[in-house]
Structures are given as C-alpha cells and as structure tokens.
Amino acid sequence: MIPTILMAAPVANDWITLDFVSLGQNFWSATFDGLTFGSIYALVALGYTLVYGVLNLINFAHSEVFIMGCYAVFFTLSFLGFGPSAPNLGIGQIVVNLLLALLAAIVASALTAFLLERLAYKPLRKRNAPRLVFLITAIGASFTIQYLIFLWRGPVPEQALTMFQTKPIFEVFGTIIYSDQILIVTAAVIMMVVTERFISKSRTGRGIRAVAQDPDTATLMGVNKEKIIITTFVIGGILAGAAALFYVMKIPSGVVYNGGFILGIKAFAAAVLGGIGNVRGALLGGLLLGLIGNYGQILLGNSQWTDVVAFLVLVLVLLFRPEGILGTSLGRSKA
C-alpha cells in the first residue's frame, strides 16, 4: 500500500514551480502573518543575543527556557477551565486570563533561565572552563530539560487550548487583520522597545553593555559581572515567557517536550541574521525571518519549504555579511 502522501507527491517537473500568482494574491496576508511569527522569533532571539553578548555563549538550552513558558501557559489555562474550543468570554475576562497566563509563563521561563545559569554555567566559569565546554554543556542542558519534561508528560503533545475566538479587526489592502495578530505584534514590539531602552539607558543596561564589550574592564569600573550575567539570563527568560504565550496563542497544539527545538533554532537564526549580540539585530532578524518564511512557503506552494527558504536566505546573507545585517556587538549598532 502506498501512503497517500507519496501518491500526492508532485512530479519532478513541477516541484520547483514558483507560484508568483499565489504570492501576489496572498501577499498581504502572508506579510501580516509573517510579522506575527517574526515578532515571536524576535522575542526569543533577544534571549540568544543578550546571553551571547555577555558570555560569548550560544545558549542552546534557551529553547527549553521557552518551552517551559509554554507549559506554564498550558497549565494556567487548563486550571482556568479552558478547552479545545474558545470560551465565550467578555473582553475583560479574556484580558485577565491572558495576563495570568503571561505572568505564569514569565515566571516559569525566567526561573528556568535562572536555574540554568546557576546550575550549569556558573560552576564552569568558576573553573575557567574553555568555551567548547560551555557549548557542550548548553547542548547537554537542552537535552536534559527536554527529557525531564518527557519523563513527566510523555511523548504526546498536550491538548490544544484556544484562548479566544480571533476576530477580524480591520482591513488593509483587502486583507483582514485579526485581533491575535494585532495583540501579538503590538505586545512584542512594546517589549522589544522597552528592552532596547533598558539596555541603552539604565544603569544595569550600561553594565550589560560594558560586560559585553570588555568584561575585565567592566569589573574594574565597579560592575558586578556575576550579577550582570544572571540578570541577563533572567531578562532573556522574561522575553521567552512572553513569546511562549503568543506562540501557544497561534499554535495551540505545539506544547510537547521537544516543541521548543525548531522555534529555538529559528530564533537563533534570526539573531545571527540580524547580527548576534545586537539587540536591534534580533528584532530585525526575527521579523525578516518570519516574512521570508511565509513568502517562501506561498511561492513554493508547500509549507514544508518555510524553514528551508528561511535558512537559505540566512546562508546567503551571511556569505555577504558574515556579521549579520546590523553587525555583532551589543550596543554597537549606531543605526
């Protein structure tokens, strides 16, 4: 018996067809949806970029910081009585529920990031471990958290929970914009702007930038490097927690033990695309990756291509700009 998916597989001469007609017809809906997913990538990308800035470490376990936030959203909403179909609630009740879920996600993700830094990375710093040891530890920590969740929840994804019935809000270029898109993009942009302002203006933010640029000299200025490092992890966790809420809102069925992996890889790619270590780069990279993925998907007529196209663009950009679009150093971008 031939599986239906193989019978439906396109023949060799049409699987590279570029469907510009579809792209033209769906351009704006692809754009708005791309920006929505891009905002989520960007929030997670900030966590990679900030930690890379202060520790020169690609924190591969950040995807698990994110998935812990997703679980917190799931459990909070389950507790509040949500199910697969959207409850019929007033706007006030929806807002309260979302805020509770957001709070739970932020606490869960920030706590995971905090414990990760304290239990996995800080002991290595005390021993002056080489960079490769940090990288292997990051990968090991990622698997450890994944399998701990696996032991607890098993291999089956959690039941999908719908938070609210998305409503069309207004129309732009003949395309309907939905309430969840507006909510996600607005909230994400506000969080990113606040983060950017915090890094560039606050005392702690100056400490983060100083440690990123020259950790020893930062210490000589009176900066407590250890405090800056743990703060950076917690900020990354807070942003990942917010991203978790938005992600579950868009993809309610995605909460599973290894569900952070793909999103983590994409967010990391977004950080590299914009220039890793660069806060504005993470924002730009996230939005671009979201858009490119969605355009590519429509152009090639198959959602399996979303990630391939996105990574192809990433490789092409890095060929010409190895430091990413805005360059690598934290706070170095003057644009």
Place this chain on the structure above:
Amino acid sequence: MTLLELDDVSVYYGRIQAIHNMSFTVEEGEIVSLIGANGAGKTTTMKTISGLLNPTTGTIKFMGEDITKMKAHIRVVQGISQAPEGRGIFPAMTVLENLDMGTFGRKDRSGVGEDLERVFDLFPRLKERVKQYGGTMSGGEQQMLAIGRALMSRPKLLLLDEPSMGLAPQFIRQIFKIITEINSQGTTVLLVEQNANQALARAHRGFVLETGEITHSGTGKELLANPAIKEAYLGVG
C-alpha cells in the same frame, strides 16, 4: 600613612608562578613606579592589586584593611581605580559613556559633575570629543580617556598600567606631565612602565621587577643613577 601594602604576595597562572613573594608599600600622596621588561610580572601585579587575579599566598592591605579576598568590583568603591593595560576602552560607547562607566560604583551622584569638569580640565581633547565612539579614537586619546575614566570614581589610589605604551614621544611627555598634575591634586599613583626613564624621573619611589621578583628599590633619582639599571632599562651603557 601607608595606603597600600603588599606582604609576601605570590601569584600563579595554573602551575606557573608569575609573582614571587612580593612585598612593597605605597604611601599616601606618592607616585610609585614599578619598572620592568616584558613578562616581568608588571601587569600581573596590577591585576592582583585591583582584584582581577587572586594571590596564592600573602596579604594585600588598603588603608590598613585586609582586602586580599575582596572582590574586584568592590575594591573600586573602596578607592582603587585602574587604567588597564591596553586601555580597555569600551569601543561601542561614546567618550561620555566611557567616562560615565567610571562612576558605576559611586554612591554620591552629586560629585560626578565636578569630577567630569576636572577630567575635562586635565584632558581638554576629551571635552571636544564627548560624542565620539571610543573605538574610533587614536591610541593617545584612548589613553587620556582611560586615565580620565579611572579618575571618575574619585579614587584614593590610581593604578596606571603602561600609560606610555604605543604612544608617540610628544604624547608620552604629555601623559607623564598630567600624571604628575593628578598626583599634585592629591591622588596617589602606582604606575607600571617599560619606559623607565620617564617613569622614574616622575616618581617619588621606584621598584625594579625581574621575572616576578623585586630586585631593586629606592627613590626615583637613586634608581635612575644606578649603573645596573641604566644599562638594563635606560639604554645607556
């Protein structure tokens, strides 16, 4: 009054001993110069005093208090400030932001403006370039910025690690003149240098460091007149 006292300090990098049983003092109001060749242990000594490195044996006292185990970022608040080797300018921060980093550990925000004026008086060039990024400045300007930034914490003891390194001769004379001026305004200075001539001429006292040990000590004039030092460090036979 003795400001800084090192007593029998030894420092290791792994198994390699970089500093051997070093003891010396810096009195309040002095300029003390520590001279030596590359690899003699000058920077190691500085990092040990500022707390970036920890001694294996021995004690370090600052104003009579044992600071051997005190964390580096707290020593700044206590009054030890360093312009590090290679200047350590934050490349992606402006001149003003770099100077502001010098006040990071300060509790008295009210005195900051006054100290900024003092730094601009000492280094007028920094005032002209407040908005320029640190990474785009010349070596001499970066050295001025490093010293100015170290002064922004209003230190009791200023540590200068090779302030003349990589600078043109006219810059070197200017930097040393300013160091003397900073000292006359009341800041104690401990200086390490390869440029023994200038460093000893400006110092009240000096020490010669060879492979991690102090081999000569005396006033700046005495060391300048010592034939062995002349031959080894001053390029005179």
